[in-house]
Amino acid sequence: MTFNETSDPRDTSLFNCTISGAPLASYLQPWSILAGVVIAGSCLLGVPANFTIIAQLGRHLRGSSMTQRLFFNLALSDLLCLLCLPIGMYVFYSGTCLMDGLNRCLFYCFIFCVTTDLNILVLISIQRYYQVLHPEKWVKVDRMWQRILLFSVWMLGAFVALPAVFMTRNEARTEKTGGPICNNLGIKPELEAAYISFVVFSYLVLFSFYLLLVKGVKRTQMPNKKQPRATKIFIRIIAVYLVTGFFPVFLRTFYVVALFTGS
Template sequence: MEVLNSSLVTSNFTSPPGDQSPASLVSIHLVPAVVLSICFLLGVPGNIAVIILKPNWQHLSSLSQSLMLNLAISDLICLLPLPLWIYTIVYSWTLGLVACKLLTYIMFCSLYSSLLTVTVLSLQRYLQVLNLQKIFDRAGRKRLLVLLWLVTMILSIPALVNRQVIKDQNWKSCTDSNSPPSQLVPVLLSECLVGFVSIFVVAFSYIGLQRKVNQAAFFNNPQTTRLITSIIVTFFVLWMPYYITNVLGVAAILLKNDSLWKFCLNSYNFVSALVFVISCLNPFLYAFAFKNMCTVCKEREH
């Protein structure tokens, strides 16, 4: 999850805005900054509203409520520092090494937490419809959330260790240290593994959920079908470009292909900005628009 400055960045391919063409400046810096600004303006109020209002939570089990709250908190933590990242995308990093490591680690933790919470929530809803909710209940809400955050903190350690403030001419970047490219391959592959598994679990769970609730005419609701489709499509469309870029980055390192490497570097700011769109849309997908699905799950329990 090498967001807002790829772990592949080295002095060979990093250049300050003044050395780039206007078209390159727009695509690499301004477009991601605009996307992140929209995410901040829409996502922060949306997630705060979810935390305060808890819409339609009377239809949710206690475990679902804990997961929904954890998702909103994770997304809010992810979105709140965006003004700082937007500033550094446009004007360079000026906050020092400690802030670089700390903010990056917090961002990685919140993104991983959001990703894993959505994954667990989708699986929990599927098991709930199958009347297998006890599988999660046995684990306990607190222990499950502690385990989830422990995993996210472990997965985020590379960001805390490797991040450095690197200067190229008059431009400073909060990015990974200039370690040998071969050392980046395990990090990128581990990110892809977590991402692809999460995408598969979400798609499998909601497709299975749709089939189960549509077995009875009472639950065959076009609104439910559209909602499930929107969740799967949104999750896939916004996460896959990032992981595909990671795979291309691994290929570029292994093949020592400079042109493919440079393409990945130029793409990272944009595909990373798409990841933050998820934190902006989550309140509308999983809180405000999930009343029908909550009702379905509740009815299936009886």
């Protein structure tokens, strides 16, 4: 995971890095263009949808059930993730060199949002499993403990994102046209390996409770129309997240392994 920064940390202005006098956009590969289209489409569809959910649930959040609070927190974390994507996309496509502190702040916010999103989904899978299949156990979790659980997933995301603060500078990249000198900021392979281990563990927990929930619902022989609507929605959300989130984790794991073997 890397970002570009200006060579002088005291310089707070923004620079556009060029390659042999041409903008970065002229050297984009097809995969990066496709990624930009996907990100733009996700933002255009996801931001209004999540904002609408937050506005509707926020009016009746006081005294609401755990299910409503989970929907609200999931929409909020999704919205924060989607708001971070256009900023990162602009920095990447424009080749902008940012000062050190701003780079670290943007990177930390992005990792925090993504990690919190995953943490909330893990909590959703556990909560739905116990509420649907073991309601007698879930009744024991009172409102105070529910608030503690929701607060914990956000704090865990803030803690896990800390490696972004310890990004180190790599070799400087000098521009042939006399432009600014940019450094690549990257997380140490050891810290990134620890982060990926946490993500993989979270995915395993999410997948395990997803299977238990699906099998439990089928075992109860409850007709599909009589299943709680929230349960069906959460099952679909988790299924989509498991499918779409597997490939980025796999590619990042492959990259980190290559760093270790190359060193």
